[in-house]
Amino acid sequence: xxxxxxxxxxxxxxxxxxxxxxxxxxxxxxxxxxxxxxxxxxxxxxxxxxxxxxxxxxxxxxxxxxxxxxxxxxxx
Amino acid sequence: xxxxxxxxxxxxxxxxxxxxxxxxxxxxxxxxxxxxxxxxxxxxxxxxxxxxxxxxxxxxxxxxxxxxxxxxxxxxxxxxxxxxxxxxxxxxxxxxxxxxxxxxxxxxxxxxxxxxxxxxxxxxxxxxxxxxxxxxxxxxxxxxxxxxxxxxxxxxxxxxxxxxxxxxxxxxxxxxxxxxxxxxxxxxxxxxxxx
Numbered sequence: 001x002x003x004x005x006x007x008x009x010x011x012x013x014x015x016x017x018x019x020x021x022x023x024x025x026x027x028x029x030x031x032x033x034x035x036x037x038x039x040x041x042x043x044x045x046x047x048x049x050x051x052x053x054x055x056x057x058x059x060x061x062x063x064x065x066x067x068x069x070x071x072x073x074x075x076x
Numbered sequence: 077x078x079x080x081x082x083x084x085x086x087x088x089x090x091x092x093x094x095x096x097x098x099x100x101x102x103x104x105x106x107x108x109x110x111x112x113x114x115x116x117x118x119x120x121x122x123x124x125x126x127x128x129x130x131x132x133x134x135x136x137x138x139x140x141x142x143x144x145x146x147x148x149x150x151x152x153x154x155x156x157x158x159x160x161x162x163x164x165x166x167x168x169x170x171x172x173x174x175x176x177x178x179x180x181x182x183x184x185x186x187x188x189x190x191x192x193x194x195x196x197x198x199x200x201x202x203x204x205x206x207x208x209x210x211x212x213x214x215x216x217x218x219x220x221x222x223x224x225x226x227x228x229x230x231x232x233x234x235x236x237x238x239x240x241x242x243x244x245x246x247x248x249x250x251x252x253x254x255x256x257x258x259x260x261x262x263x264x265x266x267x268x269x270x271x
Contacts, residue, residue, distance in 0.1 A: 011144075011146050012174050013144065013173065013174040013190070036104070036146060037103065037104060037144070037145070037146040038103055038104075039103060039104065040103070040104050040105070040106075043104045043105070043146065050239070051239060051242075051243070063235075073146075073147075074147070074148060074149075075146055075147075075148070076148035076243070076246075076247075
């Protein structure tokens with residue numbers, strides 16, 4: 001099923017992830033968070049799109065890694 | 077540097093996971109920990125084992141390992157210290173960083189970052205000896221060199237192609253980087269213990 005909102009892959013303890021989600025929450029952005037540190041399936045899914053969380057998949061197919069210039073946590 | 081007042085008391089130390097129990101409860105990367113547990117056996121030579129046994133005899137008998145299962149530096153580095161502990165008789169306790177932020181905050185990288193893995197060495201009386209953070213400087217440099225090389229060689233290609241190439245080259249170096257980790261830890265303990 002294609003998502004109609006951005007999907008953001010995060011991990012606990014990632015300051016960049018917290019900053020992005022805080023910004024989006026403040027801006028009223030609707031998104032779906034998927035925690036890559038909670039299951040191998042989500043970790044593998046995140047790795048399809050990038051190496052550095054937060055990884056954002058937009059409905060139009062664009063992918064962005066990191067926050068504000070690439071800052072984030074490396075998940076390999 | 078560890079402060080004089082530490083949260084890592086003998087009682088707190090005892091709350092840590094032993095390595096096998098830590099691995100049994102991790103949620104991600106069990107396959108990668110297993111793979112690098114195997115390569116860590118080769119990374120710690122007989123000569124290294126002898127050194128670390130001597131280090132334990134000189135008082136370096138405990139190590140706290142702070143890490144998280146999602147982190148590549150951890151699934152590469154924790155097996156190394158796990159192997160060192162196994163061959164030397166050093167007691168090892170693992171603490172998940174994000175559930176033990178007070179411990180992590182005693183050993184911030186450059187006074188700012190909760191980098192992992194962090195290894196903190198103690199004697200049998202829980203007196204701090206030294207600590208090691210994240211990865212050898214040589215590995216940090218090589219990672220940057222690989223990234224630059226891949227971006228240059230694959231300029232104009234898709235981000236996916238660049239990422240896949242970088243991953244392949246970086247992962248191929250993990251076993252050698254484990255050997256450099258052993259050398260780095262050995263140098264630290266040699267200096268600390270006067271060996």
